[in-house]
Amino acid sequence: MTEAAEQVKEQVVDLTGANAILDKYVDMHGALMPALQEIQEFYGYIPEPTVHLTAERLNVYSSQIYGVLTFYAQFHLQPRGKYIIRVCMGTACHVKGAARIADTVKDRLGVVHAETTEDLKFTAEYVACIGACGMAPVIMVNDATYGSLTVQKVDEVIEKYQAMG
Amino acid sequence: MAEQAEKIKVLICQGTGGLASGAAAVADAFEAEFAKQGVEAKVGKRCEVVGTGCRGLCANDVLVDIVMPGAEGVTYDFVTPELVPQIVAEHVIANSPVEKSVAGPYYASFLEKQQRIIFSRCGTINAESLDDFIAHRGFTGIRKAVTMAPSEVIEEVKRSGLRGRGGGGFPTGVKWSFCKATPGEEKYLICNADEGDPGAFMDRSVLEGDPYGLIEGMMIGAYAIGCKFAYVYVRAEYPLAIKRLQMAIDTCYEKGYLGKNCMGLGFDLDMRIKAGAGAFVCGEETALMASIEGHRGMSRPRPPFPAVKGLWGKPTNINNVETFANVSYIFYNGADWYSSIGTEGTKGTKIFALTGKVKHTGLVEVPAGTTMKQVIYDVCGGILNNRKFKAVQAGGPSGGCLPTEALGAEVDYDSLIKAGAMMGSGGLVVMDETTCMVDIARFFLNFTRAESCGKCIPCRIGLKIMLEILERITQGRGREGDLELLEDMAYDIKKSSLCGLGQTAPNPVLSTLRYFRNEYETHIRDKECPSHSCRHLLHFRVVEEKCKKCGVCPKVCPVNAIRWEKGQAAYIDADKCTECTSCYDACRFMAIE
Ligand SMILES: Cc1cc2nc3c(=O)[nH]c(=O)nc-3n(C[C@H](O)[C@H](O)[C@H](O)COP(=O)(O)O)c2cc1C
Ligand code: SF4
Numbered sequence: 001m002t003e004a005a006e007q008v009k010e011q012v013v014d015l016t017g018a019n020a021i022l023d024k025y026v027d028m029h030g031a032l033m034p035a036l037q038e039i040q041e042f043y044g045y046i047p048e049p050t051v052h053l054t055a056e057r058l059n060v061y062s063s064q065i066y067g068v069l070t071f072y073a074q075f076h077l078q079p080r081g082k083y084i085i086r087v088c089m090g091t092a093c094h095v096k097g098a099a100r101i102a103d104t105v106k107d108r109l110g111v112v113h114a115e116t117t118e119d120l121k122f123t124a125e126y127v128a129c130i131g132a133c134g135m136a137p138v139i140m141v142n143d144a145t146y147g148s149l150t151v152q153k154v155d156e157v158i159e160k161y162q163a164m165g
Numbered sequence: 166m167a168e169q170a171e172k173i174k175v176l177i178c179q180g181t182g183g184l185a186s187g188a189a190a191v192a193d194a195f196e197a198e199f200a201k202q203g204v205e206a207k208v209g210k211r212c213e214v215v216g217t218g219c220r221g222l223c224a225n226d227v228l229v230d231i232v233m234p235g236a237e238g239v240t241y242d243f244v245t246p247e248l249v250p251q252i253v254a255e256h257v258i259a260n261s262p263v264e265k266s267v268a269g270p271y272y273a274s275f276l277e278k279q280q281r282i283i284f285s286r287c288g289t290i291n292a293e294s295l296d297d298f299i300a301h302r303g304f305t306g307i308r309k310a311v312t313m314a315p316s317e318v319i320e321e322v323k324r325s326g327l328r329g330r331g332g333g334g335f336p337t338g339v340k341w342s343f344c345k346a347t348p349g350e351e352k353y354l355i356c357n358a359d360e361g362d363p364g365a366f367m368d369r370s371v372l373e374g375d376p377y378g379l380i381e382g383m384m385i386g387a388y389a390i391g392c393k394f395a396y397v398y399v400r401a402e403y404p405l406a407i408k409r410l411q412m413a414i415d416t417c418y419e420k421g422y423l424g425k426n427c428m429g430l431g432f433d434l435d436m437r438i439k440a441g442a443g444a445f446v447c448g449e450e451t452a453l454m455a456s457i458e459g460h461r462g463m464s465r466p467r468p469p470f471p472a473v474k475g476l477w478g479k480p481t482n483i484n485n486v487e488t489f490a491n492v493s494y495i496f497y498n499g500a501d502w503y504s505s506i507g508t509e510g511t512k513g514t515k516i517f518a519l520t521g522k523v524k525h526t527g528l529v530e531v532p533a534g535t536t537m538k539q540v541i542y543d544v545c546g547g548i549l550n551n552r553k554f555k556a557v558q559a560g561g562p563s564g565g566c567l568p569t570e571a572l573g574a575e576v577d578y579d580s581l582i583k584a585g586a587m588m589g590s591g592g593l594v595v596m597d598e599t600t601c602m603v604d605i606a607r608f609f610l611n612f613t614r615a616e617s618c619g620k621c622i623p624c625r626i627g628l629k630i631m632l633e634i635l636e637r638i639t640q641g642r643g644r645e646g647d648l649e650l651l652e653d654m655a656y657d658i659k660k661s662s663l664c665g666l667g668q669t670a671p672n673p674v675l676s677t678l679r680y681f682r683n684e685y686e687t688h689i690r691d692k693e694c695p696s697h698s699c700r701h702l703l704h705f706r707v708v709e710e711k712c713k714k715c716g717v718c719p720k721v722c723p724v725n726a727i728r729w730e731k732g733q734a735a736y737i738d739a740d741k742c743t744e745c746t747s748c749y750d751a752c753r754f755m756a757i758e
């Protein structure tokens with residue numbers, strides 16, 4: 001874990017937000033996943049205290065929650081960067097050189113799959129398919145998709161976000 | 166209607182591809198130019214910018230159609246904001262299209278062999294507009310369906326011959342009749358929009374480009390089965406699809422098309438989106454239901470089938486996005502019309518996602534029975550960079566690779582299985598001579614191994630061992646006997662796994678062994694990769710005799726490791742080279758190995 005991440009983890013987490021989210025889900029069928037998704041949206045990740053809170057309020061075992069959190073690629077137990085770079089490693093992208101794109105991200109930012117830069121600015125994620133295979137190779141930065149990439153174009157995209165602060 | 170026809174329409178692709186290529190800026194530029202050039206006053210007509218869904222040719226985005234009243238639309242491709250003032254001045258105002266920017270003849274041939282039924286609205290109407298949907302036959306299918314008894318609706322679907330588009334190809338009408346036959350007040354309908362298959366994106370396009378069409382198909386299904394609650398399980402990687410579908414559902418509630426007494430037709434239906442959370446196995450129906458219930462997405466044995474005991478133990482029917490989209494059209498035009506399209510065993514059209522080393526990547530919809538060769542060459546323009554076709558991978562991680570000899574195979578559930586692949590969800594990845602088939606097998610196994618839910622040992626451990634063998638081979642450490650061992654394990658894993666993931670995961674290995682065994686042997690025996698693509702076996706040098714001195718490679722090298730002068734063969738400086746493979750991919754003459 002990076003130092004920055006460690007620090008954030010030690011901070012006290014304000015549970016007001018999580019409580020408000022859980023209010024909506026207490027009596028709902030199959031509430032666990034959407035509740036966790038919303039908590040993650042709110043905090044950017046799933047802080048540990050919210051797991052215990054969720055267990056209490058939805059009457060489930062913490063172990064079941066951790067089971068869910070670790071099964072799905074989408075959930076994160078660590079704080080993540082401001083910009084999430086999703087590098088597609090799907091078939092179409094693989095055939096068109098996805099490995100090269102992932103290497104470039106690694107070279108420029110020093111992060112591989114599931115890692116966050118020290119300044120909490122970028123997180124890299126290798127994903128199975130973004131669904132824009134017609135423009136392979138593809139990456140997404142938060143909700144924006146960038147297609148038909150070359151090493152140079154990836155550089156430009158990264159520079160753009162670096163400049164954005 | 167008359168007023169409608171008098172408008173000048175500018176259709177701009179606002180699918181994920183279009184937006185990634187800058188469609189929003191293009192749309193803004195049109196709006197700005199309309200005002201700046203005073204178009205409406207000059208031509209005396211209203212001009213409207215319409216954001217459409219995907220048109221299929223995503224690689225050429227941003228695609229723009231200018232539709233002048235009473236005339237055929239003209240399509241422009243690769244449109245940038247800079248081009249907009251000229252298009253507005255010359256085409257919209259002076260009615261003379263900007264010839265040099267109009268999409269070339271490939272656009273016509275791309276469309277010619279296709280039969281766009283499911284896509285007939287996708288890419289032509291404003292995806293977010295309920296009015297547009299209704300003006301294009303929207304909701305006439307469900308209106309027709311409710312004039313029939315639910316059992317007659319199911320009969321009609323059976324007669325149409327529709328088979329599920331999610332991969333298995335199970336007859337849809339038959340599936341519905343099972344769920345209807347199970348007693349119970351509470352039943353569920355689920356639309357599987359997980360689309361976990363890498364290389365496939367047709368479901369995404371339907372969700373983004375015609376969300377109301379999907380809702381209508383689901384209404385018909387719900388009415389037929391007698392269920393009041395429907396879920397759409399969409400993968401979380403599709404933010405735009407989720408947004409558009411949610412907007413469409415909200416609008417339907419507002420206007421009374423969903424909820425209590427839908428459309429005043431006397432039945433109730435609630436509909437909700439469930440965002441997936443990034444696990445391929447969740448596309449499998451029992452795992453998907455576990456995921457909706459809030460558990461880990463683990464498969465469970467069948468029977469009991471979902472139709473008997475599904476979501477929360479209640480009878481449940483689950484179909485793919487494209488399946489539901491087909492249903493609407495069956496009710497617009499009748500089962501007889503539908504079954505007149507396609508082959509004996511596969512009715513209607515199938516959407517394919519063509520990707521990889523093909524000229525025009527994108528989405529194509531063709532009648533079942535079209536051959537692979539027609540799809541790849543006639544519709545999609547053949548292979549990129551004039552290279553040689555090697556194989557087409559069909560059916561994703563559960564499918565197989567077809568070589569040149571099998572290009573005559575028709576797209577049809579049964580003929581593809583006979584050829585050693587499968588329809589799957591319809592992803593076709595085209596590979597040329599630079600793609601190593603051993604590496605592709607390794608790639609898929611790596612994927613399925615990582616996505617295995619881990620419940621059964623053959624799938625969890627077996628795939629890992631197979632992967633290790635394949636990795637060794639691609640690194641030049643293959644051994645005699647590896648291939649036999651791979652084959653043995655493949656059959657065992659297929660036989661002893663619980664769910665479809667494990668049962669099909671070895672297919673890519675088996676099909677590449679069947680058609681490309683010699684490539685495996687070369688890796689093992691000679692420690693060479695015949696396609697020069699396995700990185701550990703690449704040397705990165707320019708073969709002088711093959712080099713045509715074109716000077717393409719130095720342009721793509723990110724570290725300036727290539728020396729080249731006009732009229733000279735290129736030379737790679739091994740000290741500088743980071744082995745990124747850019748130049749290898751870019752060389753049109755296979756001169757780098
Ligand atoms: C591992 C695995 C992944 C699957 N992924 C999908 C998927 O992403 N989308 C889909 O519609 N069906 C998927 N299926 C098939 C579904 O389980 C199910 O058969 C299908 O949704 C039924 O719909 P249909 O009858 O309309 O084809 C998958 C099956 C397996 C075994
Ligand atoms: S075959 Fe694989 S994915 Fe399917 S249930 Fe078994 S372990 Fe899970």
Ligand code: SF4
Nearest residue numbers: 722742743745746748
């Ligand atoms: S492999 Fe990459 S780094 Fe090496 S010469 Fe080719 S383009 Fe340059």
Ligand code: FES
Nearest residue numbers: 088090093130133
């Ligand atoms: S394979 Fe990369 S976007 Fe689909």
Ligand code: FES
Nearest residue numbers: 180182219220223
């Ligand atoms: S997204 Fe624009 S054509 Fe596919």
